[in-house]
Amino acid sequence: MKRELDVQVVSALQDGRKIEAIKLLREQRGIGLKEAKEVIEEYCEQHGLNSSSRVPEGGGGLVLIGVLVVLGYLIYRYVFGSAV
Numbered sequence: 001m002k003r004e005l006d007v008q009v010v011s012a013l014q015d016g017r018k019i020e021a022i023k024l025l026r027e028q029r030g031i032g033l034k035e036a037k038e039v040i041e042e043y044c045e046q047h048g049l050n051s052s053s054r055v056p057e058g059g060g061g062l063v064l065i066g067v068l069v070v071l072g073y074l075i076y077r078y079v080f081g082s083a084v
Helices: 007-014 018-029 033-047 060-080
Strands: none
Touching (some): 007 033, 018 033
């Protein structure tokens, strides 16, 4: 790697925002997408960071279950009418 990454880029990587880190690096260094991606992946490998974008932790599963329950209810009402 030619030089260390800016603190904003490192912060984005530590927060799991790989795409944002690549955009910042491209803006800062004036480099192409491929080169920026390679620099980011190399940095992640050297520093033990997961180089893929993370899915935010939290209640994503609960949201999905809630949506499915509501969808099921609406389908039930449509199929059997409002006589329930």
